[in-house]
Every structure is written in structure tokens, then in C-alpha cells.
């Protein structure tokens with residue numbers, strides 16, 4: 134809980150300015166009930182005038198240079214060839230615990246994590262995801278094609294046909310095409326919430342996790358196919374022991390790399406617009 138300690142307060146009002154919900158009134162010495170407990174107020178206050186129970190240390194000089202981060206981003210790649218080496222449960226637990234500083238909308242911190250390392254469960258997820266998505270892709274057929282073209286346009290239909298072709302071809306050739314025999318799958322889920330943005334929180338989490346994993350010599354593959362299949366087939370959630378009323382917002386395969394990427398590759402320059410005047 135956030136509390137004001139007026140004794141040391143010099144009324145600089147930095148806490149009022151930083152508060153994301155405008156919930157602090159220093160003149161009246163109040164914090165209103167909109168407080169989301171992000172502790173921006175306590176973190177910005179030099180005078181210890183806000184309850185400091187949530188503080189875990191003073192900020193120090195950040196020694197990571199921009200170039201280090203640019204290189205990390207360029208060298209991070211999606212891995213699909215995992216070593217058979219298991220990732221120790223304590224490594225996975227610590228990884229997820231350290232990742233708790235990833236931002237969440239309204240500071241909701243509602244994400245939950247299920248870590249699956251059981252080989253037969255992973256295999257079952259692989260099979261069920263292929264089966265579920267094959268069924269979904271096959272709804273694009275000679276009967277639905279004209280309707281899709283009518284309501285969504287030829288371009289959308291062509292894209293759907295292309296995705297279908299790519300998925301079905303790969304499923305035919307590569308039976309581990311979903312889980313790639315990775316030793317662990319982290320499933321990110323949460324209760325459905327009328328407030329906050331858990332889906333975005335999960336996506337930001339996975340993005341940051343890919344970079345953090347790289348620094349720990351782990352490798353990752355964000356997996357959208359499993360998320361998609363779990364929306365269509367409730368057996369997938371059951372396999373993961375995730376309650377029906379919760380939603381799966383992200384999944385990420387994690388393990389040690391069997392091979393390494395030798396080169397960094399170029400990316401398209403982004404389209405950038407400024408509105409300055």
C-alpha cells in the first residue's frame with residue numbers, strides 16, 4: 134500500500150506529476166483509491182516521503198551501451214533446432230521471476246506462467262495443435278472461397294490460401310513443426326479481465342524474454358500457433374492444466390541451442406512518418 138509521510142516532504146510535487154492516475158494531492162496530503170500501486174511516486178521521491186516498503190534498491194548507473202543493445206537485438210534469432218539438454222527447473226523458475234519487471238498495462242501484473250517440460254505432454258500439444266489448425270485451415274475450401282472473396286477481398290483470400298498451403302506442406306514434412314522437440318514450453322495465461330491488456334502484456338513479456346534468454350545462452354521460439362489452436366480446442370488448455378475461464382495469451386519454447394547463427398542479417402528499413410507542424 135502507498136502512504137504519504139509528510140514529515141520529510143518538501144512539496145516538490147514530483148510524485149503528483151509522475152502519478153499515472155493523478156491520484157496524489159500533496160496539499161491535501163491524500164492518495165485516492167485509483168492508485169495502481171506502481172510506486173512511481175516512491176521511486177521518484179528523494180526525501181523518503183512515500184512509504185518505501187516496495188523499494189528494492191537505489192538505481193545505479195546503467196553500463197549497457199546502446200551498441201550492446203543493438204547487437205543483442207540483431208543477434209537474437211528465433212531458434213528451431215534445440216539441443217536435447219534439459220533446462221533445469223530452477224533456471225526456468227528464476228528466469229520467469231526475473232522477468233516480472235516486464236511492464237503491464239495499469240500495472241495489473243495478472244500474468245500467470247505454466248512451464249511444461251514433460252515430453253509426452255509437449256508431444257501431445259504438438260499433435261493437437263497440428264490437428265486443430267489443419268481443421269481450421271481446411272475451412273478455406275471450394276464452398277467458402279467465394280464468400281471469403283466477397284466479404285474480405287481477393288487479397289485476403291490469397292493470403293489465407295498461402296498460409297494454408299505453407300502450414301499443410303510443413304505439417305506433412307516436419308512432424309515436430311510446432312514444438313520442435315524443445316525441452317520446455319512456457320505458457321503465459323491470465324484470467325480474462327475487463328480492465329488492462331493482458332494480451333499485450335504477454336506479447337511484451339515474450340519479446341523481452343527472447344532478449345534475456347539470449348544473454349543466458351538460452352534460445353527461444355515465440356509460438357503463435359499454440360495460442361491460436363488453444364482458442365479453438367479446449368483439450369489443449371486441459372492438457373496444460375489451465376482453467377477453462379482463463380485465456381492463453383502467449384507461448385514460448387525455450388531451451389539450449391544445438392546450432393548457432395554465424396551471421397547477422399539485414400532487415401527492411403521501417404516506414405517512418407513525422408507529424409511535426
Ligand SMILES: Cc1cc2nc3c(=O)[nH]c(=O)nc-3n(C[C@H](O)[C@H](O)[C@H](O)COP(=O)(O)O)c2cc1C
Pocket residue numbers: 209210211212213354355356357358359
Ligand atoms: C507473435 C509471434 C508469433 C510467432 N509464432 C511462431 C510459431 O507459431 N511458430 C514458429 O516457428 N515461429 C513463430 N514465430 C517466430 C517468427 O516466425 C520469427 O520471428 C520470424 O521467422 C523472424 O525470425 P527471427 O525471430 O529470427 O528474426 C512467431 C513470432 C512472433 C513475434
